[in-house]
Amino acid sequence: MAVKIAVVAPSCTLKREAAEAVLAIADDRGDCELAIHPQCFLEDGHFAGPDSARLEALREVMADPAVDAVWFARGGYGSNRIAEAALTDLPSAARDKVYLGYSDAGFLHAGLQKAGLSAVWGPMPQDAVRQGGEAAVSRALDWFVKRDSSALEPSLQMPAMAFNLTVLGSLLGTVLEPDLAGVDLLIEDVSEHHYRIDRTMFHLTASPNVRKVARLRLGRVGDIPSNDPDFGRDESAIVEEWCVRSGIPYGGRADIGHDVDNRVVPFGAADR
Amino acid sequence: MAVKIAVVAPSCTLKREAAEAVLAIADDRGDCELAIHPQCFLEDGHFAGPDSARLEALREVMADPAVDAVWFARGGYGSNRIAEAALTDLPSAARDKVYLGYSDAGFLHAGLQKAGLSAVWGPMPQDAVRQGGEAAVSRALDWFVKRDSSALEPSLQMPAMAFNLTVLGSLLGTVLEPDLAGVDLLIEDVSEHHYRIDRTMFHLTASPNVRKVARLRLGRVGDIPSNDPDFGRDESAIVEEWCVRSGIPYGGRADIGHDVDNRVVPFGAADR
Numbered sequence: 001m002a003v004k005i006a007v008v009a010p011s012c013t014l015k016r017e018a019a020e021a022v023l024a025i026a027d028d029r030g031d032c033e034l035a036i037h038p039q040c041f042l043e044d045g046h047f048a049g050p051d052s053a054r055l056e057a058l059r060e061v062m063a064d065p066a067v068d069a070v071w072f073a074r075g076g077y078g079s080n081r082i083a084e085a086a087l088t089d090l091p092s093a094a095r096d097k098v099y100l101g102y103s104d105a106g107f108l109h110a111g112l113q114k115a116g117l118s119a120v121w122g123p124m125p126q127d128a129v130r131q132g133g134e135a136a137v138s139r140a141l142d143w144f145v146k147r148d149s150s151a152l153e154p155s156l157q158m159p160a161m162a163f164n165l166t167v168l169g170s171l172l173g174t175v176l177e178p179d180l181a182g183v184d185l186l187i188e189d190v191s192e193h194h195y196r197i198d199r200t201m202f203h204l205t206a207s208p209n210v211r212k213v214a215r216l217r218l219g220r221v222g223d224i225p226s227n228d229p230d231f232g233r234d235e236s237a238i239v240e241e242w243c244v245r246s247g248i249p250y251g252g253r254a255d256i257g258h259d260v261d262n263r264v265v266p267f268g269a270a271d272r
Numbered sequence: 273m274a275v276k277i278a279v280v281a282p283s284c285t286l287k288r289e290a291a292e293a294v295l296a297i298a299d300d301r302g303d304c305e306l307a308i309h310p311q312c313f314l315e316d317g318h319f320a321g322p323d324s325a326r327l328e329a330l331r332e333v334m335a336d337p338a339v340d341a342v343w344f345a346r347g348g349y350g351s352n353r354i355a356e357a358a359l360t361d362l363p364s365a366a367r368d369k370v371y372l373g374y375s376d377a378g379f380l381h382a383g384l385q386k387a388g389l390s391a392v393w394g395p396m397p398q399d400a401v402r403q404g405g406e407a408a409v410s411r412a413l414d415w416f417v418k419r420d421s422s423a424l425e426p427s428l429q430m431p432a433m434a435f436n437l438t439v440l441g442s443l444l445g446t447v448l449e450p451d452l453a454g455v456d457l458l459i460e461d462v463s464e465h466h467y468r469i470d471r472t473m474f475h476l477t478a479s480p481n482v483r484k485v486a487r488l489r490l491g492r493v494g495d496i497p498s499n500d501p502d503f504g505r506d507e508s509a510i511v512e513e514w515c516v517r518s519g520i521p522y523g524g525r526a527d528i529g530h531d532v533d534n535r536v537v538p539f540g541a542a543d544r
Binding site (some may be wrong): 018076080081173175200202 | 315391442443445466470471475478499505
């Protein structure tokens, strides 16, 4: 029986061409059924519709027992505005499915993990319009359908979690913050200056919760704006330095990022 | 007797022309003596010298009983890297002076306030090279020399504090975070997209400490990069919405910002 995957957009609007591309990929496979919620195409300023519409669509698919997986359409910004409400008074059907995405979806992932639901880091439908994006989207579908271990980040030590660095920094101290004790914590970022990465690492590594991770690993940091003058060290040196300063074991590089090579990281156990 | 003001640069390098301009202004006044520490002109990647040099210069002027005031040369980024060390084992002379600056200096201000020292938000030497910057610099000097109340932000209710929004968000949960209970909290920002302001307000207003402020007021938000699509609401609506969502009294606009009209905000009592 085909795996039923519902696509909603808690952050920004899904591009029509991305939706068409990902539907064609799913159709070719024949092992999954993609239901792209019309909310994905709403537009309200920065967002895929007002908070109320994004929340309603998300709650609807969470509560649907026929839905096996919820796939976040894309990142951008905005899921934090509805995450707390989305996780209130959870219907039982919400606990029987997995939730996959990355970037801004991290606000939801954090809250889902905290609530005991199955969050998964991985490529999203919007990635279909990247050059070579079919491979990224297929990796997510392989994991949805077959729990294909070749889709996974190759060096995970369970339990693991993955976050965009800036998103993780922004959810510390909020009701969404999950317990990070003993976690293989993977971070990545995009479009942030080196000085911002340094500042966010200062903030992150000051957290007593973050200091309890088993290790911290750095994925790719893409599209770094130029710093004038040059910052003087790269993202790897920055992250390693703050790990040393805070006593967090630095685990080296991780195979995640805002790109088509982005891998899957199931929060918690690998066989979830 | 002329007020002795020591200038150090805990963040980025002071421009030579700014130093010359501010020295000329002080010289013309004749009521203050400006000692610009040579560390201000060091360059080490992004910073005004390595952490060790910036820390040493700051500790030196803090410990000097002949210094009446410490003036932070400019912002940028980097004072967070030395703030904790700067505030360890404080010499008694450090407690007899005021510390003035804004923007990235907020990391130090937070720690100074927490340690019971006198932090003050206000224009910095680097502002001398802004168009109309002499007025800004003179406002700071008027406050140093005469505690001139016309230099103050006009609607302060004591105790008050002022921070760059992004800096304040980055110091929450760190050892620098001061007690904000009952404070007239002024925030401002520069060069941040509306979506980033929204995200930082989400983070800020989730803090139980921030929720104890007497009121939150919004200064100017300058140089906002364009959002595609348009975010849909302005910075004032963003800040007011998060105040409503979190139960923080919104106090309207404040007369501070990254510009020559930036006013002075003494942390704690007005006559400090």
